[in-house]
Amino acid sequence: MQSAYEYVDVVRPPRLRAGDxxxxxxxxxxxxxxxxxxxxxxxxxxxxxxxxxxxxxxxxxxxxxxxxxxxxxxxxxxxxxxxxxxxxxxxxxxxxxxxxxxxxxxxxxxxxxxxxxxxxxxxxxxxxxxxxxxxxxxxxxxxGTEPVVLRSEPDSHTAELTTSGQAAGVLLGGDQEQIATAAGWVLPSLHGAILLLEAYGLRAEQIDRQLTMLERTGRLKGVRGVAIGRYTECGPGPVLDVLRERLAPLGVPILGGLPVGREAIPVGTPAFLDAQAGTLTIESAVS
Incomplete structure (x- = not known):
């Protein structure tokens, strides 16, 4: 993991131990x-x-x-x-x-x-x-306190959204609908962050509206990379086309096909996205 994260003030709870x-x-x-x-x-x-x-x-x-x-x-x-x-x-x-x-x-x-x-x-x-x-x-x-590494799965439907490049920043996000709901009150600044996205049960037009709103209100300004999990039971409509159209103009590395949801991962900690290698490496959430 790169050392450029020393300035990030992350509050990490103690790691769990047997008997806790x-x-x-x-x-x-x-x-x-x-x-x-x-x-x-x-x-x-x-x-x-x-x-x-x-x-x-x-x-x-x-x-x-x-x-x-x-x-x-x-x-x-x-x-x-x-x-x-x-x-x-x-x-x-x-x-x-x-x-x-x-x-x-x-x-x-x-x-x-x-x-x-x-x-x-x-x-x-x-x-x-x-x-x-x-x-x-x-x-x-x-x-454990070792970094968690997620690897893109080539057979995942969002894997085709992967671009090229590398990005470093705090990993923030998760469910797209809740991210959009949080905008304007409890959504932290995403400037310098890697945005984590997945969704369940959204229509293509909902995905489009939410991402458009986030972009037009400036909430995606300064995002350094996008990590995408599965968009499960989403549609009908060209969901991948919508994601590509909304995210590509950000001009940042995009890594799709991640097993987000199936894997328990840290959020709110520094991460490193390597689109070429197909990996997202995330610092531990615990100390």
């Missing part, structure tokens, strides 16, 4: 009990102690979801907060969390469906996190 306590919360909406149980078993198999937030199984009120996260942030025994939600409502609480505690007593935030919370914690606290679910790749990202 992690808390399951549902900031995005009601989860399926089976999913909560499966996540708990997976984490326990890694030697972690698991508790479930008081409102995690029935997060009907926004105040309950906020309270579960804030209590976990303030509990010195909790070393990671894991999203097990099953909805899309994280944006409704993204402005109301205890960002001061997160900055001074950093706790690892883990989740795939809470992109807007990752963005908010970075924008308000400088806090790095893990984007993805606690699957097979989670241990390397959460227990």
């Amino acid at each position: 306590h992690v808390r399951l919360v549902s900031p995005t909406g009601p989860p399926a009990r089976a999913d909560v149980d499966a996540t708990a078993r997976r984490l326990e198999s890694l030697g972690l102690r698991v508790s479930v937030g008081p409102s995690a199984l029935d997060p009907a009120a926004e105040a309950d979801r906020i309270r579960d996260i804030d209590q976990a942030l303030r509990d010195l025994s909790v070393k990671a907060i894991v999203d097990v939600g099953g909805g899309t409502g994280a944006h409704r609480i993204a402005d109301d969390l205890d960002f001061s505690t997160a900055a001074h007593l950093p706790t690892l935030l883990v989740g795939r469906d809470c992109t807007i919370l990752h963005l908010a914690f970075w924008e308000r606290s400088g806090l790095a996190g893990i984007y993805g679910r606690p699957d097979e790749s989670f241990a390397a990202a959460a227990f």
Whole structure:
């Protein structure tokens, strides 16, 4: 990893160790009990102690979801907060969390469906996190401090968007719809960043509108590179053509075909994108 990142002030939570306590919360909406149980078993198999937030199984009120996260942030025994939600409502609480505690007593935030919370914690606290679910790749990202390397998969449909060149910058982003939702309030500056993009269930015209809005409002100004995962169940319409038309004018290296979502990866930390080599190397989110 290049040394040009020394100026980046990243707040990294401590890495997880066997015996650590992690808390399951549902900031995005009601989860399926089976999913909560499966996540708990997976984490326990890694030697972690698991508790479930008081409102995690029935997060009907926004105040309950906020309270579960804030209590976990303030509990010195909790070393990671894991999203097990099953909805899309994280944006409704993204402005109301205890960002001061997160900055001074950093706790690892883990989740795939809470992109807007990752963005908010970075924008308000400088806090790095893990984007993805606690699957097979989670241990390397959460227990170790070595860089994580993602490799482009040639058979992935977004691989054809790959260009050439290299780029270095803090990796920010995730779900495209939540990135667009965050614009104007909790979306951090992307100047000098590598933008991470993936999406699920968007129509081509939605993808076009969101990326056009981000570009026309100047939110993509200064982006150094774009890392693209899968656009799953998106369409009908020329999704890849839309992505190419919206992203190519940025004039930065683009790397598609990344297994984002299947792999648990750091976000909010310096990264190096090498389009020719087909790799995205990301510094650890933990210390």
